[in-house]
Amino acid sequence: MTDIFAAIADPTRRAILDELAERDGQTLVELCARLTARHGIGSSRQAVSQHLDILAAAGLVTAERRGRYKVHHADFAPLRAVADRWPIPREET
Amino acid sequence: MTDIFAAIADPTRRAILDELAERDGQTLVELCARLTARHGIGSSRQAVSQHLDILAAAGLVTAERRGRYKVHHADFAPLRAVADRWPIPREET
DNA sequence: ACAATAGGCAAGTAGGAGCTTGCGTGTCCA
DNA sequence: TGGACACGCAAGCTCCTACTTGCCTATTGT
Numbered sequence: 411m412t413d414i415f416a417a418i419a420d421p422t423r424r425a426i427l428d429e430l431a432e433r434d435g436q437t438l439v440e441l442c443a444r445l446t447a448r449h450g451i452g453s454s455r456q457a458v459s460q461h462l463d464i465l466a467a468a469g470l471v472t473a474e475r476r477g478r479y480k481v482h483h484a485d486f487a488p489l490r491a492v493a494d495r496w497p498i499p500r501e502e503t
Numbered sequence: 504m505t506d507i508f509a510a511i512a513d514p515t516r517r518a519i520l521d522e523l524a525e526r527d528g529q530t531l532v533e534l535c536a537r538l539t540a541r542h543g544i545g546s547s548r549q550a551v552s553q554h555l556d557i558l559a560a561a562g563l564v565t566a567e568r569r570g571r572y573k574v575h576h577a578d579f580a581p582l583r584a585v586a587d588r589w590p591i592p593r594e595e596t
Numbered sequence: 597a598c599a600a601t602a603g604g605c606a607a608g609t610a611g612g613a614g615c616t617t618g619c620g621t622g623t624c625c626a
Numbered sequence: 627t628g629g630a631c632a633c634g635c636a637a638g639c640t641c642c643t644a645c646t647t648g649c650c651t652a653t654t655g656t
Contacts, residue, residue, distance in 0.1 A: 419512035420614080424588075431589055439632065457615055459633075478623035478632050486589045493586035495517075496524055496579045513644080531603065550645055552603075571602050571653035 414488050417468035423461045425449045427470065430484035437479045438462070507581050510561035516554045518542040520563065523577035530572045531555070 418424055422445070429444055430436060436444070442458050445451040453461075462482060465471040469488045473480050511517055515538070522537055523529060529537070535551050538544040546554075555575060558564040562581045566573050 413512075413514075415512050415517065416613095418585075419506075419508050421506075421508075422614090424508065427589060437632075453614095454616070455633080456617085456635095460614075480633070484589075486591045487595070489586075489589060489591045490594070492511075493582075493591060496520060496577075496582060498579045498582045498586055501583065509643095515644090532601085546644095547646070548603080549605095549647085553644075573603065 411469060412464065412467040414468045414470070414491060417464055417470060418489075418492070420461065420464075422451055422453055422457070423465055425451055426458070426461055426465065427484055427486075430471065430482060431486075434483055435481045437481060441482070504562060505557065505560040507561045507563070507584060510557055510563060511582075511585070513554065513557075515544055515546055515550070516558055518544055519551070519554055519558065520577055520579075523564065523575060524579075527576055528574045530574060534575070 418427070425445055426441060428449070429441060433444075438455060438459055441462075442453065442455050445453060445458065462471055462473070466473065469485065471482055471484055473482045475481075511520070518538055519534060521542070522534060526537075531548060531552055534555075535546065535548050538546060538551065555564055555566070559566065562578065564575055564577055566575045568574075
């Protein structure tokens with residue numbers, strides 16, 4: 411279990427979480443395609459795979475094998491540690 | 504205004520925010536002393552100063568001159584962008 | 597006035613993070 | 627059954643980040 415703050419520090423990893431939040435259960439190549447098409451991120455398959463490893467190590471992503479595919483799911487629960495660490499003032503005006 | 508996610512990615516910077524959350528209005532040398540004493544962080548004065556620059560660039564820290572001192576304040580409002588980006592599930596069961 | 601204190605600026609260094617490259621393994625379909 | 631597809635593993639490279647080093651300015655107190 412690595413540092414969750416470091417996990418969300420990278421823009422590409424944040425885009426991956428954005429993608430999985432919008433459409434859960436994507437495969438690796440699917441993520442690559444949509445990152446390129448919708449986020450302007452031209453990362454290679456290996457690069458995205460390494461990012462997924464880091465996200466998984468932080469507990470933010472889980473994966474299950476489906477035959478020759480590997481389906482990825484996002485779990486945002488660990489982000490509570492980020493949101494609750496400091497007293498964020500209420501949305502006001 | 505630099506990346507707020509990168510700003511909170513460093514453990515030393517998080518400790519600085521912790522310190523300012525607990526005791527607002529500390530000076531640079533004060534922060535150095537308390538980081539060493541209470542967080543086991545032996546960063547030099549210049550290192551902490553550079554961290555404060557990064558936190559200020561992210562809008563998380565403001566500072567005001569008080570004679571020969573410089574007093575630092577934390578502002579956690581920008582962290583809403585972090586807490587609100589993804590749907591964090593409610594404290595479960 | 598002078599020493600001590602608080603902080604600032606800038607160049608140089610070492611380690612790590614992200615990416616690539618190349619090849620290997622397992623699964624599905626025609 | 628063979629080829630295409632989805633993914634895994636590992637070494638090498640590059641660039642950025644955190645830190646140090648050295649010197650400087652400004653303010654305070656005696």
